[in-house]
Amino acid sequence: xxxxxxxxTALQAQSRVEITGDAQQGYHLLVNGxxxxxxxxxxxxxxxxLAASGGNATRTWGVGEETPALLDEAxxxxxxxxxxxxxxxxxxxxxxxxxEQLEQQRRHVEEAVEKFKDHPALLVWGLGNEMEGIQNxxxxxxxxxxxxxxxxxxxxxxxxxxxxxxxxxxNPDKVRAIQKYAPEIxxxxxxxxxxxxxxxxxxxxYGWTKPYTIAEFGLPGPWEVEQTxxxxxxxxxxxxxxxxxxxxxxxxxxxxxxxxxxxAFLWGHKQEATASWFGMFLPNGDxxxxxDAMTRAWTGEWPENRAPVLREVEVPVFNQRVKPGEQxxxxxxxxxxEGDPLTYHWEVFHESTDRQVGGDREQRPDSVPGAVxxxxxxxxxxxxxxxxxxxxxxxxxxxxxxxxxxxxxWPFYVSP
Amino acid sequence: xxxxHAVLFSLVFSxxxxxxxxxxxxxxxxATLTGKAWEEYGRENFEMAMAYINRCKELxxxxxxxxxxxxxxxxxxxxxxxxxxxxxxGTSLFIEGQLLEKQGKIKEALEAYKVLVFELGFAQxxxxxxxxxxxxxxxxxxxxxxxxxxxLD
Numbered sequence: 134x135x136x137x138x139x140x141x142t143a144l145q146a147q148s149r150v151e152i153t154g155d156a157q158q159g160y161h162l163l164v165n166g167x168x169x170x171x172x173x174x175x176x177x178x179x180x181x182x183l184a185a186s187g188g189n190a191t192r193t194w195g196v197g198e199e200t201p202a203l204l205d206e207a208x209x210x211x212x213x214x215x216x217x218x219x220x221x222x223x224x225x226x227x228x229x230x231x232x233e234q235l236e237q238q239r240r241h242v243e244e245a246v247e248k249f250k251d252h253p254a255l256l257v258w259g260l261g262n263e264m265e266g267i268q269n270x271x272x273x274x275x276x277x278x279x280x281x282x283x284x285x286x287x288x289x290x291x292x293x294x295x296x297x298x299x300x301x302x303x304n305p306d307k308v309r310a311i312q313k314y315a316p317e318i319x320x321x322x323x324x325x326x327x328x329x330x331x332x333x334x335x336x337x338x339y340g341w342t343k344p345y346t347i348a349e350f351g352l353p354g355p356w357e358v359e360q361t362x363x364x365x366x367x368x369x370x371x372x373x374x375x376x377x378x379x380x381x382x383x384x385x386x387x388x389x390x391x392x393x394x395x396x397a398f399l400w401g402h403k404q405e406a407t408a409s410w411f412g413m414f415l416p417n418g419d420x421x422x423x424x425d426a427m428t429r430a431w432t433g434e435w436p437e438n439r440a441p442v443l444r445e446v447e448v449p450v451f452n453q454r455v456k457p458g459e460q461x462x463x464x465x466x467x468x469x470x471e472g473d474p475l476t477y478h479w480e481v482f483h484e485s486t487d488r489q490v491g492g493d494r495e496q497r498p499d500s501v502p503g504a505v506x507x508x509x510x511x512x513x514x515x516x517x518x519x520x521x522x523x524x525x526x527x528x529x530x531x532x533x534x535x536x537x538x539x540x541x542x543w544p545f546y547v548s549p
Numbered sequence: 550x551x552x553x554h555a556v557l558f559s560l561v562f563s564x565x566x567x568x569x570x571x572x573x574x575x576x577x578x579x580a581t582l583t584g585k586a587w588e589e590y591g592r593e594n595f596e597m598a599m600a601y602i603n604r605c606k607e608l609x610x611x612x613x614x615x616x617x618x619x620x621x622x623x624x625x626x627x628x629x630x631x632x633x634x635x636x637x638x639g640t641s642l643f644i645e646g647q648l649l650e651k652q653g654k655i656k657e658a659l660e661a662y663k664v665l666v667f668e669l670g671f672a673q674x675x676x677x678x679x680x681x682x683x684x685x686x687x688x689x690x691x692x693x694x695x696x697x698x699x700x701l702d
Contacts, residue, residue, distance in 0.1 A: 429697070
């Protein structure tokens with residue numbers, strides 16, 4: 134009885150996380166005294182898949198009612214959590230020069246720390262996300278002084294977990310401002326997509342000498358890719374996306390001195406430009422080949438059940454203008470590495486018009502009933518272009534019936 | 550001997566389409582050749598783009614390698630333009646990799662990227678968005694992505 138109690142207590146004990154080393158010899162994150170390289174993701178679900186894939190950490194963006202259960206679930210699977218505490222953004226109306234708003238935000242931060250500092254799954258505090266602004270230089274002294282104040286308060290309440298703040302990419306002015314006005318920050322988290330592999334070198338060039346993580350990475354964002362003539366971003370294909378994740382991870386982790394690890398974005402599903410751009414899972418919860426890519430990157434092995442892989446594409450309507458009512462045949466071929474039979478589902482959607490910045494919530498556009506006239510079991514479909522002129526995308530979702538799937542899409546335009 | 554010359558002549562000129570024969574190399578500077586290569590690549594005129602790239606390499610690869618050898622890290626922004634050959638040949642190699650990829654010539658694309666990564670790694674090119682872009686970093690990423698892609702097959 135006593136032994137069982139001791140074991141249970143030990144399992145539930147507060148985690149103690151510290152950073153050792155220096156910029157020359159290299160920094161190390163120690164969790165309860167053990168070296169810990171962050172093999173992380175951003176997301177709140179699928180921790181069973183994450184643990185099975187070789188991941189060891191997740192990152193959240195804010196605390197809420199769901200946080201206690203999330204931490205417990207992560208802990209059950211041996212996943213550590215960079216617990217995000219959301220900070221106000223000026224583009225959402227937050228004013229860093231308003232004492233009342235600042236006081237309210239300070240209370241929110243301190244309450245979160247008091248509430249969760251003793252949880253055994255806590256890895257680091259994630260103080261804010263891109264609150265410095267994404268359409269400016271991100272060097273506002275007012276903002277960075279406040280971040281420093283918040284970091285100081287967190288450390289006063291909880292000396293056992295480092296404080297990370299997360300910014301949208303880096304530039305010399307931003308890095309200098311953080312160093313000058315926010316010295317209490319222990320770790321800089323950087324969200325970076327197309328250029329993630331070069332962040333370490335950039336940080337050094339800008340004079341950064343503390344540890345950093347790549348707090349979001351993946352494929353190039355919709356703002357970084359080629360567009361159609363009508364301005365629709367061309368989404369990389371599923372197998373290309375997998376390559377982006379794998380390649381970026383390998384490149385980032387070549388920095389063995391300042392980099393503490395990475396968080397792949399997004400361990401879940403969301404609408405951002407399209408329904409399939411950033412989500413590493415399908416809306417139905419199936420994992421995609423991007424998860425397999427990270428498994429390979431983290432463990433050097435493929436998982437037991439792999440997602441279908443795109444082999445051939447015949448979508449002549451891709452990036453083309455077509456007439457209303459025009460019919461066209463399209464075909465794709467995916468292959469399941471284990472030979473599982475695949476199910477194909479085709480659907481046409483309007484191009485998204487609810488485009489936001491900084492990952493703000495977007496509405497999924499409506500589908501176009503009747504646009505898919507016929508399908509076959511081998512990945513073929515007969516489409517009829519919608520009558521209403523405008524921009525569209527045709528999506529295919531492919532599933533193996535065993536929890537793995539894939540989604541790709543091709544934009545086209547209907548004009549009379 | 551005459552026969553060999555005739556065969557060579559025929560091989561060389563049979564590969565020159567009317568478009569290529571009309572190719573304008575401008576002042577033959579590395580900047581002009583690289584700029585034209587980007588333009589033709591953007592228009593998906595891969596043959597024309599390749600001709601500019603080849604000319605750029607032919608004229609400036611040696612200087613580019615010398616400039617690379619003189620550096621131990623990326624040149625600071627204010628001195629970056631001093632390494633014009635390195636920057637332009639490096640950029641040309643990146644375009645070469647991209648266009649070879651678009652043509653499905655993955656092995657050849659990897660070769661181009663690897664020359665850039667291992668031999669001209671300190672190349673920089675000015676991005677109109679307001680910063681220097683490093684083609685070798687982008688090429689290194691493509692190498693890793695393409696090597697992973699091969700694992701999927």
